[in-house]
Amino acid sequence: MSVLDGIVRVVADSDLDGLMAAAVLKASKPELDVHFAHPALLRAGSIDHLIDRETAICDLPFHEDCGLYLDHHLTNRPNSEQQSVFERQGGICHWRDTPSAARAAYDLMKSELDLSHLDEVMPIVDALDSGGISLEDFMQDGPIIRLSRSLSLSDPEHMQVVLDQFASGFSLAEILQSHKSRLDALTSEREIQAKAVKENTRIVDRLAICDLSETGIRSNGYLVTAIAGPEAIACCVIHGYMDGSIEDPNHPALGASFYANSFREEDNPYDLSMLATLLDETGGGHANACGCRVQPAGGANRQLIQSDKDDNLEKWLNLWANRDNKMLR
């Protein structure tokens, strides 16, 4: 008996954590068919056709029709009523308060099979997914950090290759070596990102706001907060395109990600997911890392216009201004 009995496919988030969680499952059951997605796609129902009792969902929002649910995001956790209905219908819920979904998958499977080839990479997956990377390691931009940056829905083939390598027992060194030229190119890409972040970031009321919309450049929170410095408690990164779509990885919808500045000495006391869910009911994630799509002002159901971004930003900043009353965890 395995928890994967009856599971034939996996839908996982398209970052290193989602990929590693899927790799852990695929190590146990190599014939699993793995699809990568992102939270907004799942919440919008765009991948409902992939989700039934034969599907495991990893590192993504809960879906009541799946067979195995594996995650660690607080805002994704099914409530006890949802969970008991799900379990009565045969679903397995493995939501754990772990630093990564990969860790939750690893803990679930470790008694079934030998996962020791992943022991070296797991602590780094945990750290990357939970703000545990030191400023020094981040600035170093080592090969694993670059590998994590190389993963994107716009290159699904690369994701499948890396997935298969981790699932089939390759060592971390072999995997990094096999992608050397791709990873080397990401060193210079980061210099371009850093320049764009420097040019487009302002600090308002201790929130670093980095607007990369319409540029095609993306940045994670680590880079923005490293550049903003300790004055910023958190950051808001705006990315994507006003006429973009959540369905198009090369022209994504206008969205915002919120990250705590994990390089500061004090822990962030605020629940940033309140910002991510303030205007977008499909927004969410962790208290320290979350995101949402920019919404039409006034909640209307229409195409975005130029002023919507500023409208959303103003509302986020209003809530942020009251953070000591409204956003403490």
Ligand SMILES: [Mn+2]
């Ligand atoms: Mn995760």
